[in-house]
Amino acid sequence: MKLSAQDALDLATAFRQAAKAVGDYLYGNWNDLSAADRSRLRSMDVTLMNVATDLVTHAVGIAIDAGQVSLSDLSTAAKVATDTFQSIANAKKAIVVATALIGLAATIPTGNVATIAAALQNLQKCTVT
DSSP states (O other): OBOOHHHHHHHHHHHHHHHHHHHHHHHHSGGGSOHHHHHHHHHHHHHHHHHHHHHHHHSTTOBOOTTTOOHHHHHHHHHHHHHHTTTOOSHHHHHHHHHHHHHHHHHGGGOOHHHHHHHHHHHHHHTOO
16 A cells, blocks of 8 residues: 555654653653653654654655555554553663654655564564553
8 A cells, every 4th residue: 555645644643642752751750860861762752753754754655565564553553652651660661662663653654564564563562561
């Protein structure tokens, strides 16, 4: 399937919400985080927001083999990851999930289904509680 402009917008929205969750975690746990963890999470928040914004521009028309990865799989993974930030107990886990989110969001515009599927699987592993 080729991603339509609406599909790309929907994915971008899902990943922007995930970026907001990273920021909410960061600022909600500010006093409990080390300076290094604050810096890293702040950088990841901005990176994820930028990658999400780029999805609108670069993902339109990308063909994704729905037999391997569906649009629903991608949206659901972003939503689960977003929800995961509400129960993350430590900065290391937050950084792992944020890294996996960035990885998945960055692979979508490539259209490389194997890479997208691997990044999706990685994110799903990170969000299992």
